[in-house]
Amino acid sequence: MFLLADAYEKRKMKEETNLPQWLRFRRLDGFFHGIKTLVPVENHKPEYPRRDEQHKTLPFTASLSRTHTPTAYVPQPDYKSSRYVSKYHDVKPCYLDKEETIPVPNVLAYNGLPQGLPEPVIGSHKLFGLRDDICFDRFGRYGPYGLGYSYDDGGLDVGMDTEKNGSDIVWARTGKIDYSNVDWGNAQSRCLEVNKERFGEGPGNTASAPTGEMEKDQKPVFQQHKRKKIARTAIVVRLYVGFPWTEHAILNFRAMISEVSLQSGGEYTVHFLLHVLDNDEPIWADPKAVQKVLDDNVPPEFHSLCTLWSEDQMRLYYPGPFARSFTNPSFSSIHGVYRSAHFPLQHFAQTHPEYDHFWNWEMDMRWIGNYYEFFDRLGIWAKKQSRHEMWERSERYYIPHYHGSWDNFTQLVHNQTVASGHGPVMGPVHYPGRLRLRSEKRGVSFLPPTCPKNAVTIVNPRPYANRPPKAQAQAQAQAQAHRHHHHHPPRAGSPDDDLEATTTTTPPVPEDLTTCGIDEDADLITLNPIFDAESSGWVYHLDITGYDRSHPPPPRRASIITASRLSRRLLNVMHEETHRFHHVMFTEMFPATMALHHGLKAVYAPHPVYLDRQWDLEAIGRTFNGGRDHTTSGKGSPYQYQNEYHHKGSTWYYDAQFAGTVWRRWLGYAQVEGPAGGEKGEKATSSGETGGRLRGGRKEEEEGTGRMCLRSMLVHPIKWEDPGELAWGK
Numbered sequence: 001m002f003l004l005a006d007a008y009e010k011r012k013m014k015e016e017t018n019l020p021q022w023l024r025f026r027r028l029d030g031f032f033h034g035i036k037t038l039v040p041v042e043n044h045k046p047e048y049p050r051r052d053e054q055h056k057t058l059p060f061t062a063s064l065s066r067t068h069t070p071t072a073y074v075p076q077p078d079y080k081s082s083r084y085v086s087k088y089h090d091v092k093p094c095y096l097d098k099e100e101t102i103p104v105p106n107v108l109a110y111n112g113l114p115q116g117l118p119e120p121v122i123g124s125h126k127l128f129g130l131r132d133d134i135c136f137d138r139f140g141r142y143g144p145y146g147l148g149y150s151y152d153d154g155g156l157d158v159g160m161d162t163e164k165n166g167s168d169i170v171w172a173r174t175g176k177i178d179y180s181n182v183d184w185g186n187a188q189s190r191c192l193e194v195n196k197e198r199f200g201e202g203p204g205n206t207a208s209a210p211t212g213e214m215e216k217d218q219k220p221v222f223q224q225h226k227r228k229k230i231a232r233t234a235i236v237v238r239l240y241v242g243f244p245w246t247e248h249a250i251l252n253f254r255a256m257i258s259e260v261s262l263q264s265g266g267e268y269t270v271h272f273l274l275h276v277l278d279n280d281e282p283i284w285a286d287p288k289a290v291q292k293v294l295d296d297n298v299p300p301e302f303h304s305l306c307t308l309w310s311e312d313q314m315r316l317y318y319p320g321p322f323a324r325s326f327t328n329p330s331f332s333s334i335h336g337v338y339r340s341a342h343f344p345l346q347h348f349a350q351t352h353p354e355y356d357h358f359w360n361w362e363m364d365m366r367w368i369g370n371y372y373e374f375f376d377r378l379g380i381w382a383k384k385q386s387r388h389e390m391w392e393r394s395e396r397y398y399i400p401h402y403h404g405s406w407d408n409f410t411q412l413v414h415n416q417t418v419a420s421g422h423g424p425v426m427g428p429v430h431y432p433g434r435l436r437l438r439s440e441k442r443g444v445s446f447l448p449p450t451c452p453k454n455a456v457t458i459v460n461p462r463p464y465a466n467r468p469p470k471a472q473a474q475a476q477a478q479a480q481a482h483r484h485h486h487h488h489p490p491r492a493g494s495p496d497d498d499l500e501a502t503t504t505t506t507p508p509v510p511e512d513l514t515t516c517g518i519d520e521d522a523d524l525i526t527l528n529p530i531f532d533a534e535s536s537g538w539v540y541h542l543d544i545t546g547y548d549r550s551h552p553p554p555p556r557r558a559s560i561i562t563a564s565r566l567s568r569r570l571l572n573v574m575h576e577e578t579h580r581f582h583h584v585m586f587t588e589m590f591p592a593t594m595a596l597h598h599g600l601k602a603v604y605a606p607h608p609v610y611l612d613r614q615w616d617l618e619a620i621g622r623t624f625n626g627g628r629d630h631t632t633s634g635k636g637s638p639y640q641y642q643n644e645y646h647h648k649g650s651t652w653y654y655d656a657q658f659a660g661t662v663w664r665r666w667l668g669y670a671q672v673e674g675p676a677g678g679e680k681g682e683k684a685t686s687s688g689e690t691g692g693r694l695r696g697g698r699k700e701e702e703e704g705t706g707r708m709c710l711r712s713m714l715v716h717p718i719k720w721e722d723p724g725e726l727a728w729g730k
């Protein structure tokens with residue numbers, strides 16, 4: 001008996017020792033506290049990170065029966081205020097229908113937070129001016145767009161089987177809107193037409209040109225008019241034939257279009273880039289073929305937002321020839337969406353000169369909050385960032401509870417950069433074999449006047465050592481085996497992990513360059529750090545095509561997940577590099593690398609990211625900034641294949657398991673709480689020992705603290721939402 005017990009304890013200890021680091025920490029429960037526990041933010045005590053005793057019982061409100069009422073949340077400027085109209089043109093209201101009888105509804109939010117709701121560990125709300133004293137439940141977020149009422153009433157017939165106490169207040173002012181006849185493309189066009197005087201002319205906007213290409217007598221747009229003109233932004237969503245359009249996906253894009261486009265008076269426009277997989281479809285010549293593709297694959301309300309493309313079309317647009325790649329771990333075509341998802345976006349930008357910026361977006365991302373607040377605040381923050389040590393800051397995760405304030409983090413990055421012995425990157429990067437753009441041959445620069453005119457960074461890469469055949473075959477097998485993720489397979493290590501480039505900044509950067517680039521729109525905004533791909537252990541770090549192989553590979557930067565904002569001038573650079581020089585890199589590497597090579601402004605925006613467990617804060621720093629010089633680059637990078645599992649317990653990564661779990665619980669669906677967060681097929685058992693426990697759902701919310709209410713957060717990937725989708729095969 002004792003021997004059996006001893007053997008059991010040894011086996012259990014061995015299993016715990018072999019667990020990935022993120023699974024050894026205690027699981028957090030505060031995410032799932034409901035609206036009955038709401039308290040004002042000044043009384044909020046997060047479950048994590050804690051400033052008092054770790055195991056002290058969290059205080060709840062005195063009565064769980066208290067009723068809380070959400071209110072309309074409007075993050076757009078007060079367009080009627082004297083302050084606004086003195087600077088900008090009037091904003092005319094936009095409507096869902098042609099008759100202008102159905103105004104766009106507002107999202108509702110609760111003032112306060114559920115007691116115990118954890119804080120984001122990576123990134124920050126306050127840094128961007130995102131409200132962190134309010135929370136969103138599912139009905140306040142999606143009820144205005146059709147959640148919670150039937151098809152007969154114009155809704156989507158979802159959310160009606162979840163806990164819904166007090167949800168009727170969502171429709172008290174607007175009623176239950178009938179969306180059955182809405183044409184979103186038409187609604188956006190009407191909105192733009194009545195507000196067209198607000199915007200610049202697109203291609204003439206000086207923000208799209210290198211600094212030296214502005215005519216000497218040409219004044220910026222805001223000086224040409226008494227009132228400032230506003231640049232327009234496209235949100236371009238990658239869609240593909242066969243995408244499962246669920247009711248929740250429809251809700252998500254109704255919300256996006258309403259919040260960023262119609263409620264902003266046309267400042268943003270949403271587009272879908274629909275990938276037609278059948279190259280034989282005559283989508284460029286036959287309107288009937290186009291209509292059939294739309295009818296078979298897209299809900300009618302979104303038809304007018306779609307631009308169709310195919311890989312054969314990209315072969316015509318970028319014919320090459322493309323020289324041999326350094327490596328091609330995925331065995332994919334250079335024109336395929338897996339390696340070159342940026343090709344159709346480059347083409348889209350060439351055919352839409354009315355936009356200054358383009359958000360590259362994906363179908364399986366969700367934002368709990370108002371989309372306008374997210375896109376607007378990140379753009380404003382990025383514009384305020386200095387170019388001085390920009391690449392070095394963007395190379396690191398910002399962990400507020402570990403690094404302190406943003407100013408403290410900035411100083412820490414400076415100290416680490418000095419200690420590294422590598423000069424900071426400033427201006428365009430010169431390296432062996434570099435080719436010049438047409439504008440560079442004319443002597444023009446992308447650097448603004450606040451930066452040193454002739455700043456250049458010289459990089460001397462170490463010679464490329466070919467990967468041993470066995471290691472290369474292993475990396476290719478891993479890439480091929482995991483392509484079903486649709487985004488990115490696991491990454492493999494590299495035999496040249498210890499090779500580094502030498503970097504020299506010319507002229508030496510003086511100490512007073514902190515104003516360089518401030519008030520300059522960012523050319524690239526990423527949602528994960530921008531890391532040095534060389535020696536990072538990322539399997540695609542050498543997926544480089546068209547470069548002279550007699551030289552070492554050029555210096556490269558990458559950011560995992562393609563979601564990002566790209567400026568017109570960055571996309572123009574990418575287009576020229578592709579069609580003139582036949583240069584291509586893996587889709588997560590090409591935008592950041594082009595910004596690096598040509599001296600464009602690129603920043604990582606550390607938006608709020610949550611972890612599902614009570615990590616030790618120092619362990620977070622060691623793990624997520626565990627690469628060279630306390631960064632995400634080089635050996636020890638969190639993007640190295642052996643390290644990527646740490647992201648599984650987060651809300652934002654290409655295979656973040658907690659993202660789907662917390663999202664479905666927030667929607668009101670029960671989830672299995674197993675060792676891997678319910679994502680690995682754990683079965684619910686009565687004891688919870690051999691599988692997982694079924695947590696959440698209607699009964700638990702009704703008998704407990706109510707439905708969940710979360711601060712704004714970005715979650716990805718969301719591969720399914722209603723558990724019924726798994727049975728229906730959606």
